[in-house]
Amino acid sequence: MALLLGACATEQGPAPPPPPPQSDMTGRWTMSAPSGPPCGMEFEGMPGQMQGTLVPDGGCPGHLYLSRRWTFVQDTLTIADKDGQPLATLKLSDTQFTGQSTAGTPLTLSR
Numbered sequence: 001m002a003l004l005l006g007a008c009a010t011e012q013g014p015a016p017p018p019p020p021p022q023s024d025m026t027g028r029w030t031m032s033a034p035s036g037p038p039c040g041m042e043f044e045g046m047p048g049q050m051q052g053t054l055v056p057d058g059g060c061p062g063h064l065y066l067s068r069r070w071t072f073v074q075d076t077l078t079i080a081d082k083d084g085q086p087l088a089t090l091k092l093s094d095t096q097f098t099g100q101s102t103a104g105t106p107l108t109l110s111r
Contacts, residue, residue, distance in 0.1 A: 025072055026052065032108045033061035033101075041109070043070060054079070062101045063087055077109070 025043045032038040039060035045052020050072040056065055068082040075092040077099075088107055090099030096110035 025050065025070065025077070027111070029109050029111060031056075031060055031064060032110070033105050035105065036061050039064070041067065045070075061107070062103050062105045064101065064107075 026045050029041045030038045031041055040057040042055045054067050054070050056067045064087055066081045067079050067087055069080040071078050077090045077097050078086055079088045080086050086102055088101045090097035090109055098108050100106050
């Protein structure tokens with residue numbers, strides 16, 4: 001009986017979602033794609049909020065030069081244009097984000 005109770009005490013529920021890369025996304029990030037040079041993106045927002053605006057440098061891959069908004073929910077970052085239409089979706093992976101544009105271009109976002 002004691003063995004059964006001991007086994008129950010060590011069982012764990014589902015793993016919690018990974019934490020955001022830091023308390024907020026604000027600041028300068030670099031977007032990279034295999035088919036071109038990296039571009040800078042300045043994420044703006046209030047500390048602790050997981051949404052805001054962004055200002056891309058020129059030369060961003062695909063249509064990411066149209067990026068104006070971002071949201072971070074659980075482990076997914078969505079970059080959108082001024083109308084809220086998604087341009088890219090990226091997942092948190094260690095200290096960077098990886099994913100793709102809506103056109104299918106592989107992307108990496110890192111500090």
